[in-house]
Amino acid sequence: MKDKQFWLANLVIIIVFLVYWMAGQPYFFVDRIVMLVAMFAMGSTLIYNVRFAKQGGEFYLRPIPGLKAVEEAVGRSTEMGRPILYVPGIQDMDQVETVAGVIVLGHVAKMTARYETSLNVPVSRSIVMKAAREACRESYMLEGRPDMFNEDMVHYLTDDQFAYAAGVNGIMVREKPAACMYMGKFYAESLILAETGNSIGAIQIAGTASQAQIPFFVTACDYTLIGEEFFAASAYLSKKPELIGGVRGQDMIKVAIIVVIILSTIIMTMYENFGIGFNVIELLTVR
Amino acid sequence: MIWKRQIPILIVTVVGWITILGWYIDEPTIQGFVNDDATQWFDILASFAIILGALNLIKLQVQKILYQKPGWIYSIVAVSGFVFSIVAGFFIKGVEDSVAKWGAHVTTDGTLFKWMFDYMFSPLSATMFSLLAFFVASASYRAFRIRNFEATLLLVSGIIIMVGRVPIGSVISSWFIMYLIVLSAGIYVNIWKKDMTVTFIFVAVGISIVTISGFVMGWPIDQPGIFYLPAIQEWIYYYPNVAGARSIMIGIGLGIFATSIRYVLGIERSYIGE
Numbered sequence: 001m002k003d004k005q006f007w008l009a010n011l012v013i014i015i016v017f018l019v020y021w022m023a024g025q026p027y028f029f030v031d032r033i034v035m036l037v038a039m040f041a042m043g044s045t046l047i048y049n050v051r052f053a054k055q056g057g058e059f060y061l062r063p064i065p066g067l068k069a070v071e072e073a074v075g076r077s078t079e080m081g082r083p084i085l086y087v088p089g090i091q092d093m094d095q096v097e098t099v100a101g102v103i104v105l106g107h108v109a110k111m112t113a114r115y116e117t118s119l120n121v122p123v124s125r126s127i128v129m130k131a132a133r134e135a136c137r138e139s140y141m142l143e144g145r146p147d148m149f150n151e152d153m154v155h156y157l158t159d160d161q162f163a164y165a166a167g168v169n170g171i172m173v174r175e176k177p178a179a180c181m182y183m184g185k186f187y188a189e190s191l192i193l194a195e196t197g198n199s200i201g202a203i204q205i206a207g208t209a210s211q212a213q214i215p216f217f218v219t220a221c222d223y224t225l226i227g228e229e230f231f232a233a234s235a236y237l238s239k240k241p242e243l244i245g246g247v248r249g250q251d252m253i254k255v256a257i258i259v260v261i262i263l264s265t266i267i268m269t270m271y272e273n274f275g276i277g278f279n280v281i282e283l284l285t286v287r
Numbered sequence: 288m289i290w291k292r293q294i295p296i297l298i299v300t301v302v303g304w305i306t307i308l309g310w311y312i313d314e315p316t317i318q319g320f321v322n323d324d325a326t327q328w329f330d331i332l333a334s335f336a337i338i339l340g341a342l343n344l345i346k347l348q349v350q351k352i353l354y355q356k357p358g359w360i361y362s363i364v365a366v367s368g369f370v371f372s373i374v375a376g377f378f379i380k381g382v383e384d385s386v387a388k389w390g391a392h393v394t395t396d397g398t399l400f401k402w403m404f405d406y407m408f409s410p411l412s413a414t415m416f417s418l419l420a421f422f423v424a425s426a427s428y429r430a431f432r433i434r435n436f437e438a439t440l441l442l443v444s445g446i447i448i449m450v451g452r453v454p455i456g457s458v459i460s461s462w463f464i465m466y467l468i469v470l471s472a473g474i475y476v477n478i479w480k481k482d483m484t485v486t487f488i489f490v491a492v493g494i495s496i497v498t499i500s501g502f503v504m505g506w507p508i509d510q511p512g513i514f515y516l517p518a519i520q521e522w523i524y525y526y527p528n529v530a531g532a533r534s535i536m537i538g539i540g541l542g543i544f545a546t547s548i549r550y551v552l553g554i555e556r557s558y559i560g561e
Contacts, residue, residue: 027314036311042541046548094329096543103555126340127333155347156340162415174358188419195422209539211532219430227535231542234555242554250545257537 003051010044035286045256046249053245061244066205066223067236070104073179073203074111082178083118084108087168087193088132089184089208090161092125097209100231101184102131104207107237108181109139113148121154122171124164129156165189169196182206182221183230186213194220207233296553303551345369375399444523451520461514462501468514469493 020028053059077084086108088101105121112119119136123129133154140149157167169192172180180197182190183206190206190213197204198220206217207225217224225233228250235243264284270276302325309321344365351362375381380392381399392398431442450456473490480486509515549555 027312029311029313032311039307039544042544043548046545047552050554092329092333094326096546099550100546123340125333126336126338126343129340129343130336152343152347156343158344159337159340160412162412166411166415170358170361188416191422191426192415192418195426209542211535211539214535216426219426226538228538228542231539231546243549246545246549246554250541253541254537257541 003048003055006044006048006051013040032286034284041256042253045252046246049249049252050242050245053241053248057241057245059244059248061236061247064225064229064232064236066207066225066229067233069203069205069223070108070181070237071111073181073205074108074115074117076203077112077178078115078117080178083120083175084112085168085172085175085177085180085197085202086119086121087180087182087184088121088123088128089182089186090124090164090189091185093127093131095185097185097230098125098128100209100234101207102128102135103234104181104183104230104237105132106135106139107234109136110143113140113143113145116145116148119153120171120175120177122157122164122168123154124157124159124161126156129154161187161189165192168193172196172200172202176200177202179203179205182208182217183225183233184208186210186217191216191220197221296556300551300553303547307547307551341369371403372400375403447516448520448523451516451518456516456520458508459516460506460508461511461516462497462506464514464516465497466494469497 074084086105088105089095089098091098093099093102109119111117121132121136123132133151136154137146137149137151140146158164171177172193173196177200180193180202182193182204186193186208187210190208190210194204194206194217204221205223205225206221207230208214208217209227209230211227214224214226218226232247232250235247264280267277267280271279305317306321306325309317312318348362348365348369350356351359352366375398376393379399380387380389381402382392382395382397387395387398393400393404395401427445430438431445432438450459469490472493473486476489477483477486504510509518512518546555
């Protein structure tokens, strides 16, 4: 509440919008006003927490076993003298999961640079290849080991889903990596990859927001980052206050959503059974 | 440095805000950009970038063959496949122009490219896909092993869903399930009390209650509904399952939103290596 700059900025935005609204809201989809308000509230919560963290606010972060295991997996690979296989999903950079996967790759690359462990990143899209290479290059530079960086540690296999799965499986069976990480967007190939990784005895960590693939990863991998845990991975691994603040903001929004769900259920029950109140579903439905 | 740091962040911020706010702006040009142009721009860029990927692939495979690295024999297959696809795609159609023109030949029966697609690519893809059946079996075996309470719950729910969704599930009487529950509960009572008399009394009373209830109600196959497998599987599928899935979806949605906001505000800069 002490962040006067933040509250002032919010106030200005609200006043400007109210003026715009009273002027007849030209070019505005009036039906989408609830969504805009929700987006503004959620965005503000995130920004508030980010600023709070930047100003020295301290938060408790629940330990996530899957993220703790990343360092453990790199250490295991180092001890065994075997590489780490990192799969950033099978989709392009237009998917947030792929972007999150590349970000986590940057952190993993820092660890492999620190422990002098080899890293193998087969990708299925050219743009992902370029982005992943840049992430790895910067990580090796930051760790002071540019000599260890090799462009071909991030290499392209194919765009095709099952051909890619076959290629990655081949790498697993031939090179027998000590750790396999699957972080990104996956489809049916998830189980093929994870089961092959399991068969070679690698420690496996998966992270995805592909809902249908989460059960497969939970079954076949040692650790799985489910949904939001995967998106929070960057904050956990980097320990940057501004990113950790965002995670706290997400949790606050989640609490707000739970409250909205409970209140909406009560309002809707009252409306449908006793005719009291209004149709909250009509209000909250995004058009 | 400005080209590697500030400019990319500026592009992400500007395009990000246009895309977010464009959703609320009722103006055809902005709507066109958000719904079509932006995605088409990405597709065009990705199409050009494929050359980079192909060059990288061929470079690594040729290096493997030249230096005879482990597994180089497989690289010969990869390079041959690559060359064959290019020849079939750009140089040899395998049919006359009257049958298929260049471009259309990739989908026309009888051409070399289509032959390759139908008789090499498709069967190979299908082979990989069909491996899933075996992997599902081995993964299910591991998941269903009774190790703790959660695994037991998973096993029981899995069996109910599987049996309840096939035709045989609907001919299993709910009374049979009730007898099964009484006997299973009897096992637990025996483990708990370690007294055969108590177990016998429990099972005898349970069976008697079920049997008397059956005679009273006339043994309807689907009554009481809570013991009828198709009804139970439907309840599990539509209530606990959907509740869990939706909670994960809310978390995912929030994660995507937070990540996007971090990007458009320039808080997250890992994508440019910072």
